[in-house]
Amino acid sequence: MASASLIPDDPTVLLTIAGMLPFKPIFLGQQKPPALRVTTAQKCIRTNDIENVGRTARHHTFFEMLGNFSFGDYFKQQAISWAWELSTQVFALNPANLVVSVFDEDNEAADIWENIIGVSPKRIIRMGASDNFWAAGPTGPCGPCSEIYYDFTPHLGDDNINLEDDTRFIEFYNLVFMESNRDANGHLTPLATKNIDTGMGLERMAQILQKKSNNYETDLIYPLVEKAAKLAKIDYMYADEKSKASLKIIGDHCRAIIHLVSDGVTASNLGRGYILRRLLRRVVRHGRLVGINKPFLVTIGKASIELMVKTYPQLNIRKQTILNELEREEARFLGTLERGEKLLAELIESNSKYISGEQAFELYDTYGFPLELTQEITEENGLTVDVAGFESAMNAQRQRAKEAKINIDVTVQSVIDKIADNIEGTKFYGYHALEYSSRIIALIVNGEVVQEASEDDVVGLVLDATPFYGESGGQVGDRGTITGLPSDKRNLKIAIDSVFHCRGLFVHSGRIQAGKVRIGDSVRAQVDYRLRRKVQAHHTATHLLQAALKKLIDSSITQAGSLVDFDHLRFDFHYSDHIPVDKLNDIENLINDWIAESHLLEVSQMKLEQAKAKGAIAMFGEKYGAEVRVIDVPGLSMELCGGTHVTNTGEIGLFKIISEAGVASGIRRIEAIAGTAVLPYLNERDTLTKELGDQLKVPVHQLVTRIETLQEELKATNKSLTLARSALVxxxxxxxxxxxxxxxxxxxxxxxxxxxxxxxxxxxxxxxxxxxxxxxxxxxxxxxxxxxxxxxxxxxxxxxxxxxxxxxxxxxxxxxxxxxxxxxxxxxxxxxxxxxxxxxxxxxxxxxxxxxxxxxxxx
CATH class of the missing domain: 3.10.310.40 (Diaminopimelate Epimerase; Chain A, domain 1)
Incomplete structure (x- = not known):
């Protein structure tokens, strides 16, 4: 299987940190495996020990994990035998250079290594659970590990082998034997299906095979180190250790940066974006430390792409996006770096022990210095940073800038996880029907599965079939009602205000306004057609908006996110520059022309590869199945989309852009309205302008001139007040x-x-x-x-x-x-x-x- 994205489909981690992460749902029993045997070369990123990057022989932020996995197929003996065969026959490592470790209670593995493979007992080292026992968490699948180490100096003998001596030994292959399940009391029971999870570090194997003293001097990274040294006009081999460390950091971080941007991450002050910005700014700073005082990220970025593009062709597709992000972030950082460095130097000079949290936050907030960068520089000068004070200032800012967020009912989510394995999934008929007779297969009240619910209960209903669209792909869920069947004498009515789907089940949330429901009851599900029409108009308009942006602004524009609601739409896209008003007017006019031309939409199901070959646009980072739904407005737009749409663009009626603004570095947002949502918007603004005209006593067409006059008068008054205040002081x-x-x-x-x-x-x-x-x-x-x-x-x-x-x-x-x-x-x-x-x-x-x-x- 190809490498998964660095943006994982796992809410517990920000980035893909291990080769097994894409398969975690399989190991946890939540998904079926794509095959019984799988191998991958998985790109990974870790920044938990970033301070060691460039300073040790083997620490990296970006690395590639080679893995072979068995989901209930082969197990311990085959995994060990094949790992040995790969190491000694394919990679031709001398068995005399190899040492293995086993979990101290795993006699089976020790016996396989000694009696089947033939490893000397002195070279089989038993280790405790902290080193050689893997677990997905406090409960769930787990098992012992066995690791293969390379011994750089086997002539030192087999007595008193200490695998913690990383100058002599390097662990390059880890075999996890997932054979047990741990319950809440810590008891282990054998798994019915035993799994294998292995990982080999590509950088470490390269170091061994190329006989280098560290990973950075292998052909995976050294061309970038050498490129940075050339830009700095120094010779890496004769540089001092501090300069070497900086050059290694540049080489390491640039590999991480190009893959992060390629996978859809843009620099920001939050989450993955913060990790990217931190890496970018560390590269710039270490470039300056070795004497690169001009912008160089694009140059080193091109070298990084050229080095890895054969293995990762996506880098070439996203090349211009990557280089644009590097250029933009470097320019942004250089604009404030000099001032920030000057201020930090003054703070270091005027403080003998520490930099206050408030000062560190000012460097972060005003000059873009990540806390870690401030710590790094101050520690080089023998000072510390008040981290608690920094966090306090950061939390105060977060509170001030707090935005409303959608609340996810994690209680309902956990209940769905519990019942999903025991009931059939919900069939969705909402593309062609707005009413459907269904059967209730689950009821949730207050986070608990119940058998029945009564009037005034707020309930989550899972139906065996539904016409309601469940919130996904940026489109909100349908609203409507659930009632009893016409033949049913019960006066049942449930007002459904939201619908979401999880693990194949559609959960309809609302309040029971009358009657009582039980599991197994037959009901009539009815979507609010008026609201469905509104959201359909906004969703198709979103597709037309992306097509217009590509046509009139930049063909390389890609979607970064969207919201399709009943009363408006929001479209986020990767683009660095402000779009002027005249261009927005052009976009608006073009879309309204397309609407007036009444283009018929063509909806089809096809294989993912077939859709891509036809030119269908996919949301980058989105997970798609083998079969995909394609929404085609012939000649204008073709996208992979599971949402609901109009059948003809003429049904949209009218399209109006409300605003355009930047929401993050390299990401712009357009908000717009379509269809019946346009008239209330225009009426509100018409009323507002008339009221302003009345208050300012001018006709509406003279409002702008009058306001400009008032602004000039206010500016003059403020200037006079400032002069008076200054004179008084x-x-x-x-x-x-x-x-x-x-x-x-x-x-x-x-x-x-x-x-x-x-x-x-x-x-x-x-x-x-x-x-x-x-x-x-x-x-x-x-x-x-x-x-x-x-x-x-x-x-x-x-x-x-x-x-x-x-x-x-x-x-x-x-x-x-x-x-x-x-x-x-x-x-x-x-x-x-x-x-x-x-x-x-x-x-x-x-x-x-x-x-x-x-x-x-x-x-």
Missing amino acids: SSQAMALISNVENVNDFQILVASLNEVEASLLQTAAKELQEKLGDNSAICLGSVSESGKVNFVAVFGKNVVNIGQHAGKFVGSIAKICGGGGGGRPSIAQAGGRDKESFEHALQIAKQELMSFLNLTYCK
């Missing part, structure tokens, strides 16, 4: 000159100007310093209306010349108020949260300035 600052203390040849002024914003506080301090001259030291503080504390320090050049540093000084003062900050030797500002400590902080500031000048403080 300047006047207050000059009044403080009477508080200046003369200390020999120097003048010190430490004072407060309350409720003055930071920018005006800095202006006031600069004016005072200029007034008092080169021998002056000014420190001003302010507490804003919101309670935030601000400090500014401005030192004359003679104060700086004798060793005082405004950045370090003001940063230490701000710490008293629970904050921090920094800046240049002559001028700096800082902030804090604890206004109760404000006066005390100013006193300390005055004392420190006096102490620095070696004077006695006099009140």
